[in-house]
Amino acid sequence: MAKKATKSSLTSKFSKAASTNSGRVHVVPSKSGWSVKKEGAKRSTAVRQTKDGAIRAAREVKSSERIIVHKKDGTIQSNNKRG
Amino acid sequence: MNEKNVFINCPFDNSYFKLLKPLLFSLCYIDLNPQISETSDSGEIRLHKIKGLIEDSQYSIHDLSRMEPMKVSELPRFNMPFECGIDFGMKLSNPEEFANKKFLILEKEQYRYQKVISDISGNDIKAHKNDPEQMIKVVRDWFKPTNPGIPRHKEIWLAYNEFEYDYEEILKSEGYDPKDINALTFSDIIENMTAWIEKYKMK
Numbered sequence: 001m002a003k004k005a006t007k008s009s010l011t012s013k014f015s016k017a018a019s020t021n022s023g024r025v026h027v028v029p030s031k032s033g034w035s036v037k038k039e040g041a042k043r044s045t046a047v048r049q050t051k052d053g054a055i056r057a058a059r060e061v062k063s064s065e066r067i068i069v070h071k072k073d074g075t076i077q078s079n080n081k082r083g
Numbered sequence: 084m085n086e087k088n089v090f091i092n093c094p095f096d097n098s099y100f101k102l103l104k105p106l107l108f109s110l111c112y113i114d115l116n117p118q119i120s121e122t123s124d125s126g127e128i129r130l131h132k133i134k135g136l137i138e139d140s141q142y143s144i145h146d147l148s149r150m151e152p153m154k155v156s157e158l159p160r161f162n163m164p165f166e167c168g169i170d171f172g173m174k175l176s177n178p179e180e181f182a183n184k185k186f187l188i189l190e191k192e193q194y195r196y197q198k199v200i201s202d203i204s205g206n207d208i209k210a211h212k213n214d215p216e217q218m219i220k221v222v223r224d225w226f227k228p229t230n231p232g233i234p235r236h237k238e239i240w241l242a243y244n245e246f247e248y249d250y251e252e253i254l255k256s257e258g259y260d261p262k263d264i265n266a267l268t269f270s271d272i273i274e275n276m277t278a279w280i281e282k283y284k285m286k
Contacts, residue, residue, distance in 0.1 A: 015278045018282035
């Protein structure tokens with residue numbers, strides 16, 4: 001049975017999450033390989049043939065604090081501090 | 084009939100959730116209103132609600148990809164072709180009222196439908212290949228002629244991945260399982276997506 005969350009608390013969390021920049025860089029699968037995307041950016045900052053290549057490129061993004069690697073379906077594979 | 088409403092007829096299970104979320108997200112991202120019946124409604128109420136949603140929607144998306152069972156031990160799903168038939172029936176029986184109604188039919192493979200439901204040949208049938216990015220692409224591309232300013236599918240896919248991170252984090256923080264299609268109601272999911280997209284586009 002679906003739980004009915006309170007509108008104000010949950011929706012405001014989503015609004016806040018989309019409004020803030022937390023220095024996250026996403027490694028996203030795409031038809032052309034693996035894209036590196038800074039949070040909030042509408043375009044990729046880099047595209048690499050392999051996931052490992054894209055993770056290396058994500059580490060080179062100066063403002064990045066965390067690197068979020070996605071699976072093929074968009075869900076999260078890993079969430080690590082930039083090493 | 085609302086020209087921004089899109090009736091969604093698709094499976095409601097956890098294995099399909101990975102396709103339903105990008106489908107809903109892409110519609111919200113291009114400023115359309117997904118119309119989806121809650122699974123908790125009882126049979127008769129549900130059918131009346133579906134009829135109402137169809138009447139109020141200029142567009143319908145019917146996903147027939149689960150005509151076959153996902154596992155050997157499962158049975159095929161008939162709700163989707165049944166609701167698709169209701170939609171076609173309403174349009175055919177009221178050609179003036181529903182003259183502008185448009186259908187997008189989704190399948191796993193491009194031409195498989197011809198073997199099981201050939202009556203729908205000639206309609207817009209696209210294959211999502213069980214791939215979330217492809218789902219966004221076929222939906223976005225289908226709406227492109229109706230909205231020349233529509234964003235590229237890549238922009239929507241990148242945004243969806245960022246949303247997916249926030250979705251998992253927020254649901255976990257609230258004690259929900261983000262992989263459970265029933266964790267939130269569909270109206271909650273759409274409301275949260277819409278709120279998220281509104282702020283994301285302002286960045």
